[in-house]
Amino acid sequence: MVLFVLLRLLPGDPANALLGVGATDQQIAAARAQVGSDQPLYLQFTSFIANLSRLDLGTSFVSRALVLDEIGNRMSVTLPLTFLGFLVALLLAIPLGVLSAVRSDKWYGSAISVVSQLGIAIPVFWVGILLVTLFSINLRWLPSGGFPLRGWGNFGEAATGMILPALTIGLVMGASLLRYVRAATLDVLDSDYLRTARALGSSFPEALLRHGLRNGAVPVISILGIELASTFLGAVVIERVFSLPGLGSMLLLAIQQRDYPNVQGVLFISTLLVLLIGFAADIAQRLIDPRLRNKLRVEA
Amino acid sequence: MSPQLRRNLLVAALLVGSALSPAAFAQEVNPDASIRIGSLYEPQNLDNTAGAGQGINEAFNGNVYEALFQLTDAGSVEPKLVDSYEASEDGLTYTFKLKDGVTFHSGEPLTAADVKYSIERVTAEASQSSRKRSLSTITGIETPDDQTVVITLSARSISLPYNLSYVWIVNDAATDITATEDGTGPYSLAEWRRGSALALERFDGYWGEAPSNGEVVYTYFTDATALNNALLTNAVDIITSVQSPDSLAQFAGNSSFTVTEGASTTKELLAYNDRVAPFDNVLVRKALARATDKARLLNSIWGDYGTLIGSFVPPTDPWYVDLTGVDAYDVESAKALLAEAGYPDGFEFTLDTPDYDPHPIVAQFLQTEYAKIGVTVNINIITANEWYTKIYQEKNFEATLQEHVNHRDIVFYGNPDFYWGYNNPEVVQLVADAEAASSEDEQTEKLRQANEIIAEDAASNWLYLYPQIVVSAANVTGYPVNGLNSQFFAYDIEKSE
Numbered sequence: 001m002v003l004f005v006l007l008r009l010l011p012g013d014p015a016n017a018l019l020g021v022g023a024t025d026q027q028i029a030a031a032r033a034q035v036g037s038d039q040p041l042y043l044q045f046t047s048f049i050a051n052l053s054r055l056d057l058g059t060s061f062v063s064r065a066l067v068l069d070e071i072g073n074r075m076s077v078t079l080p081l082t083f084l085g086f087l088v089a090l091l092l093a094i095p096l097g098v099l100s101a102v103r104s105d106k107w108y109g110s111a112i113s114v115v116s117q118l119g120i121a122i123p124v125f126w127v128g129i130l131l132v133t134l135f136s137i138n139l140r141w142l143p144s145g146g147f148p149l150r151g152w153g154n155f156g157e158a159a160t161g162m163i164l165p166a167l168t169i170g171l172v173m174g175a176s177l178l179r180y181v182r183a184a185t186l187d188v189l190d191s192d193y194l195r196t197a198r199a200l201g202s203s204f205p206e207a208l209l210r211h212g213l214r215n216g217a218v219p220v221i222s223i224l225g226i227e228l229a230s231t232f233l234g235a236v237v238i239e240r241v242f243s244l245p246g247l248g249s250m251l252l253l254a255i256q257q258r259d260y261p262n263v264q265g266v267l268f269i270s271t272l273l274v275l276l277i278g279f280a281a282d283i284a285q286r287l288i289d290p291r292l293r294n295k296l297r298v299e300a
Numbered sequence: 301m302s303p304q305l306r307r308n309l310l311v312a313a314l315l316v317g318s319a320l321s322p323a324a325f326a327q328e329v330n331p332d333a334s335i336r337i338g339s340l341y342e343p344q345n346l347d348n349t350a351g352a353g354q355g356i357n358e359a360f361n362g363n364v365y366e367a368l369f370q371l372t373d374a375g376s377v378e379p380k381l382v383d384s385y386e387a388s389e390d391g392l393t394y395t396f397k398l399k400d401g402v403t404f405h406s407g408e409p410l411t412a413a414d415v416k417y418s419i420e421r422v423t424a425e426a427s428q429s430s431r432k433r434s435l436s437t438i439t440g441i442e443t444p445d446d447q448t449v450v451i452t453l454s455a456r457s458i459s460l461p462y463n464l465s466y467v468w469i470v471n472d473a474a475t476d477i478t479a480t481e482d483g484t485g486p487y488s489l490a491e492w493r494r495g496s497a498l499a500l501e502r503f504d505g506y507w508g509e510a511p512s513n514g515e516v517v518y519t520y521f522t523d524a525t526a527l528n529n530a531l532l533t534n535a536v537d538i539i540t541s542v543q544s545p546d547s548l549a550q551f552a553g554n555s556s557f558t559v560t561e562g563a564s565t566t567k568e569l570l571a572y573n574d575r576v577a578p579f580d581n582v583l584v585r586k587a588l589a590r591a592t593d594k595a596r597l598l599n600s601i602w603g604d605y606g607t608l609i610g611s612f613v614p615p616t617d618p619w620y621v622d623l624t625g626v627d628a629y630d631v632e633s634a635k636a637l638l639a640e641a642g643y644p645d646g647f648e649f650t651l652d653t654p655d656y657d658p659h660p661i662v663a664q665f666l667q668t669e670y671a672k673i674g675v676t677v678n679i680n681i682i683t684a685n686e687w688y689t690k691i692y693q694e695k696n697f698e699a700t701l702q703e704h705v706n707h708r709d710i711v712f713y714g715n716p717d718f719y720w721g722y723n724n725p726e727v728v729q730l731v732a733d734a735e736a737a738s739s740e741d742e743q744t745e746k747l748r749q750a751n752e753i754i755a756e757d758a759a760s761n762w763l764y765l766y767p768q769i770v771v772s773a774a775n776v777t778g779y780p781v782n783g784l785n786s787q788f789f790a791y792d793i794e795k796s797e
Contacts, residue, residue, distance in 0.1 A: 062344045062351060063494065064478040070494060129525075136533050144529035146519055149497040243526040245495025253495075253522075257344075258685055 057268065058261035060254075067265035070250065075269075077147055078239070078246035081165055082232045088170020089177050089227070096174075097181025101189060102208075113182065119175025128168040128241040135164060145242035165242045169235075173227055180223045184216040191215070218289050225281030229274040327775055327796035332514035335776065335793045338527045338536035340543060341786070342495070342520035345478040348468060349427040352478075354705070354786040358540060359498055359518050361787040365468035365483035368396060368415065369461045371707070373780035373789065375563075375616040377462045381410065381469055381484065391456035391738060396449045402507045404471040405481070405488040412443035417472035419451075419464075430706075431466040434459065456736040458743045462708070466785075486511045486791045496520060500790070511791035512778060531557070537776045537795065540788050542769040543657070545602045551771045561605055562781030563616045564768035565707045568658065570651075570666065570761035572699045575721035578649075579699065583641035585758035589627035590634035591673045597665050598764040601658050605767035611755040612710050614765050616784065618740070619710065619747035623755040634673050646674025652691060652700040655681050659701040662763065692719045703766065707785050710747055711735075713754050722759040 051058055057067035096112050103109035136144035142164050148154040188194060188208070193215075197207040236248025247266055254262035286292045341355035348356050362370060362380075370380040379385070385396040402410040419441055422429045437457045442450040453460070474482035481489045486508065487500035500516045519536055521527035524544040530536045532550065542548060551557040570588070572579035579585060598606045607615070610623025638646065653663040660681065667677040682690065691697045704712075714731025716723035727750045734746035754760075768783050778792040 064345050064350065065494070073494060132529055137529060140533060143535055144533045145521070145526045146530060146535060147493075147496045149491055149493050149499050149517060149519075151493060240523055241526065243496075243521045243523060243530075245493065249495055249522060256683070256685070 057265040060259055060262050062254075062257050062259045062262075067261050070262065071247065071265055071269055074245060074247045074250045076151060077244050078232070078235055078248065081162060081169070081238070081244065081246060082228070082235060084162055084166035085169025085173060085231060085238075086228055088166055089174035090224075092170060092174035093177035093181050097178040098185050098208075100178070101182045101185035104186070112178070116175045116178040116182075119172060120179070122172070124168060124172045125237050125241050127171055128165070128238060131164050131168055132241070145244070147244050161242075161244075165238050165244060168241075169231055169238055173231055177220075177223065177227060180220055181216070184220050185212070188212040188216045214288055218285055218292075221281055221285050221288070225277050229277045232273060232277070233270060329512070329794045330797045331512065333795035333797060334515040334517060335513050335538070335790060335795055336536045337516060337518045337538050337540060337788070337790070338521060338530050339518055339540045339788075340521055340524060340527060341540075343498070346481055346489070346492070347478045348466075349422055349424075349429040350478050351428045355520075357786040358783075358788045359500070360468070360481070360483070360485075361785075362485060362789045363487045363500055363516070363791065364481050364485045364489060365470065366485050367465050367467050367469060369465040371462065371465045371784055371787070373562075373782045373784060373787070375707070375782070375784060377465055379461075380465075381415075385461075391458075391736075392453045394451045394453070394460060396451070398447045398449065399507065400447070402484050403505050404474075404484055405503055405505075406471060406474070407505070408471055408473065408482075410469065410484055411446040412449045413446075414472045415449045415469055416441045416443055418469045419467055421470065422467050429466070431463060434463045435467075456738070458735060458737045458740065459708075487516060490515070509791075512794045513790070516790040516793075531771060531773070534773065538770065538772040538779055538793075540770060541783060542771055545605065548603070548605075548769065548771075556774050558772050558774055558776075560770045560772075560781045562768040562770065562783065563614065564607075564766045564782070565614045565616060565709075565784060566703050566705045566766040566768075567609065567612060567614065568662065568701070568703050568763045568766065569612070570662075570699060570763060571702055571720045572760060573695065573697050573719075573721055574723070574759065575695070576698060578641070578643060578647055581641050582757055583637045584643065584647075585761070586627050587634040587637035587641065587673065588670065588675070589758045589761050590630045590637065591675075592666065592669055592761060592763065593629045594763055595629070597662065600665065601661060602764075602767055605769060607765040607767070609762050609765045611751050612704070612713065612760070612762055613751050614707075616782065617708055617710070617747075618744045619751050621748060621751060623752065626755045627758055631672055638673060638675075643674075646670075646676065648676040648678065649698045650678045650680050652680050652682050652687065652697045654687050654701065655683055659703075662701055695719055695721065705786065710751060710754070713750065713759055720760060722754070722757070724753060724757060724759075727753050 055068075057071070059066055060070065063070070096116075100109045100112035100116075104113075132144045135142045143157075143161050144164075145161070147161055148157040152158050189212070191212075193211055194207055197211050198204065202210065233248075235246055236252055238244070239246040239248040240252070247270070250262060251266045253259075254266065339355065339358060341353065341358055343352045343356035343359060345352045346356060346360070348360070361367075366380050368380060368382045369377050371377055381399055381402060383397045383399045385394060387394050396415070398410060398412065398415065404410065404414075419435070419438065421427065423432060423435050423438065437453045437455050438451055439454045440452040442452075444450065451460070457463070469484060470477060471482040474480075479492075484507070486503055486506045488503045490499040490501040492498045497520060498518045500518075502511050502514050519530070521530065524542075524547065527536075527539055528542075528544070528547045528550070531539055548559065552559050570592075572585060572588075574580060574585075594608055598608060608624050610626050613620045638644065651663055651666065653659045660679075663677070663679045667679060670677050687700070687702070691700050691702075711731050711734075712718050713722050713724075714728050716728065730746045730750040730753070734743045734750070737743040737746060768781070770779060770781055770783070772779065775796040776793060778794045780787065780789050
């Protein structure tokens, strides 16, 4: 509802995107009738809701293609990109975060912490540009952007095309995740149960793995869920730097063209996905922490 | 890894990288080469009567679809699917004989019925073709036999062959041409991935000369820097139209690339609303023209590229005359004109400026220039979509910046209802007479006169003509350099490998 009204408050008419300089008044009227922007708002809204309930996201004003088809096509870029980036972030943040906490007294423990702070401060597109300059233009190891015409049918090219963008996302997301992992680990290191485990004869790594990891993971997972959702939504910047035909670039173009069915479709699906991610994070927390499960049972 | 070691490795890697760049050894033309074209203009759909944008002309005109006539890259209009044609004495009836042996990609032969269908597609009520208005004099299309088309007009139209060069000939049995195609061109559509690329493959049943390459892939970019990087890293062979002047340096001095500057038809202009004060006063318009150092503006945006123009007509239009001397840069006489017009202390106006390059920079430049003659410019940034509603449709503005891309579009000044509201009955008459002319010489003469009048009237402030710059890898040749009306014929492109 909010989306629907905000979109239509924007100045400009979707019919404009279809026409060029030289259009007659007749053509403008015909275009408005075709996209339905001549209808009263409440009619546009009720038909939108009715179609939504049938999972019919409609047809794009501009490309004349089914919105759901187009979203599916774009998802084949955005989903792998987000998850690869996420994986890179995890591989970076967890070992380094734990290391910098456990070795916070050593110089490299502090160094990791400082570098990660830098990583948070640098804008993501700049990281992308730096990586392209180094790995594509100077070293010629990886493509500077683009996605093959035949998509994942051309697996090698599609996969190599994903490396730099995923690395960019991973580095930036990893930097902020690392801070949380470090903080959570420091908490665990201070805890009584860890001292008790050590007193009962566990070695330090064993105690950390058996008791620390589980406890530290709970707050980190809720952050992970938020980070994953924001990466998914923030992919638009990365898709632009690397010219990837993902959901973000679809949304950007659709907004510029006032292509309401495409904008609403992308936002609807994104909202759905973000909710799913949040739900998955909740489940994961309950699996890890029995106390949360019990709480649920008591409430029930 | 120590920082020293890391630095050494990086230097070594950079050296290896530069040693691997394309070496200049003898290469042969590959007749089946795949030509990879990088572009910023992705078509929105595949139908040029359904709001597909300029990208569809770039990919499909002359490559996938052909018309009865073709506007060549040099700017002349030549028969394409027409074998011969004649006009009646009164100029109201045209008889076209179609070429023999032309087939569509679906295998069906080209007939007169297809031509009738294709023209009616453009003039239909639902059509969003930008050329609809120019074909409005057509009153009837007859098809006495499969090879003959007779078009009758309500008034003489000397530009009919030119206007027909915009009308794709589509198989009348084709369906869903927003997502597929059925044309007669040398290439057929192989694949299209929205947001990314479009591939054309050589059509073996083509009636004319076969293309010099086997396949053409248009790859689309949303970011000019990403497009340049793609050429630098050999991911594309050609950039159809460079839009970021700063990026040219990296190609111009490098023997691996060829930079070509062709003739463009894209004009950057400060369009006044000639209906409203003070722009309804010719003296004010002339004063602003004289207060604009266009040479410095062009240089600051495009360096040594681009062309100065004294009116709306680019050098490739037949009615071009050099009018850069009319209202040449002269601040003192600009002040005098303003005083004469009754604005000795200047005035203030709002400049509606589209939010994309180069308009915001141009607006700031004009703001500084006009401050020198006491005129205050308030810059109001708007989106392309708002421009269309506020300025083009509602004509609710004082002045705006816009680029006009079309070829032969001086006729807009003969339409008093056009957004800029220029209304000079003499020009209206000349433009109408030119269209009704009995010969091209007469048409040219009329429009040349109209051209001189709009320049003297300073109808708008024509700032400069964009350069049309194509950059390619050095092993690729034969591409069109002018790109008139955004066309990019791919069939003569050769690639040595």
